[in-house]
Amino acid sequence: MSLIERVVLENPAPLVRHATDSYATDWCFMHAGAPPTYHPCFSERLLNDLKTQQEAIRRRLAANSDPRAGIHHLVLASDADVFNLGGDLSLFAKHIRAGQRGRLLDYAKLCVEVAFNFSRLYEDRVHSIAVVQGDALGGGFEAALCCNTIIAEEGTGMGFPEVLFDLFPGMGAYTFLTRRVTPMVAERMMLDARVYSAEELLQMGVVDRVVPKGEGIQAARDMIRRHQRIGNALRSMNTVRQACRPVSLEELLSVTTEWVDAAMRLSDGALRTMERLIRAQQRRAGALSVA
Incomplete structure (x- = not known):
């Protein structure tokens, strides 16, 4: 292997494309x-790239006293044909079969740290928006839920398939879903393995807005422009939300630790x-790379 090849392998391009606009969003x-056969899930590499961007944004906000x-806007979207298909099942199966609880816990902690940052990146200063274009399953649905606003395009599906392999969604689903629906509804959604349409989720109050396919990014831009006139009010609402329905990193870590223990008992x-689902996802990725 040449030096150039080693450098490319050791320093892969980030899986997060970061951009800013005229509103400093x-x-x-x-x-x-x-790459062509890439599986759009929450790999450790993607999670670390997201965390790196979040930390850079937090430093910039801290420098403005x-x-x-x-209000500052942070938008989470996707360059793939889906939003995100959830946790890295290959990694799960590997660590569980090897009895590597600590490794699985490290991954789970990274997930909830990234989720918490989208929920509350810097005190009351940030309003996060998820633009869901394509399916958001498992951890992908959780990633959307941790944002303050969810904009979904028509035809999008969201749900938690974890119960298919006798597990529950443990990276923030209960915490964030119960801020939008009752605990009874949240538990049913976490355990029924249904993929809900964006339109259903809008009626339930889980999704904030549904727009025609291809218009999600523009809808977010329009929302950000409108928010410029009420930035102080939005900051205050962030404070009120945290006071009345607080989300803490400690709560998320407690739940995800239980998720790890449940996973190790599978x-x-x-x-x-789980491994059959992995193979199905791999076939899907391969088919997309050929299309």
Whole structure:
């Protein structure tokens, strides 16, 4: 292997495309520059790239000490044909079969740290928006839920398939979903393995807005422009929301630790089901690369 080849392998291009606009909004597009057979899930590489961008944004906000500074917008979107298909099942199966609880816990902690940052990146200063273009499943649905506003395009599906292999969504689903629906409805959604349409989720109050296919990004831009006039009010609402329905990193870590323990108890049959889903996802990625 040549030196150039080693450098390319050791320093792969980031999987997050970051952009800013005239409103100083930060846009984070997942799955950027991915290879043809890439699987659009939450790999450790994608999670670390997202966390790097979040930390850079937090540093910039901290450098602005103006108490009159308005709301800052952070948008989570995707460059793939889906929003995100969830956790890295291959990694799950590998660590579970090897009995590597600590490795799986490290991954789960990284997931909830990224989720918490989209929920509350810097005190009351940030309003996060998820633009869901294409399906958001498992951890992908959780990623949308942790944002303050969810804009979904028509034809989009969202749900939690984890129960198919006897697990539950443990990276923020309960915490964030119960801020939008009752605990009873949240638990049903977490355990029924249904993929809900964007239109259903809008009626339930889970999604904030549904727009025609291809118009999600523009809808977010329009919302950000309208928000410029009420930046102080939005900052105040962030404070009120946190006071009345607080989201803490400690809560998320407690839940995801239980998720890890549940994962380590999975039977061989459940793991085989997980591995069948992995193969199905790999075939899907291969088909997309040929299309």
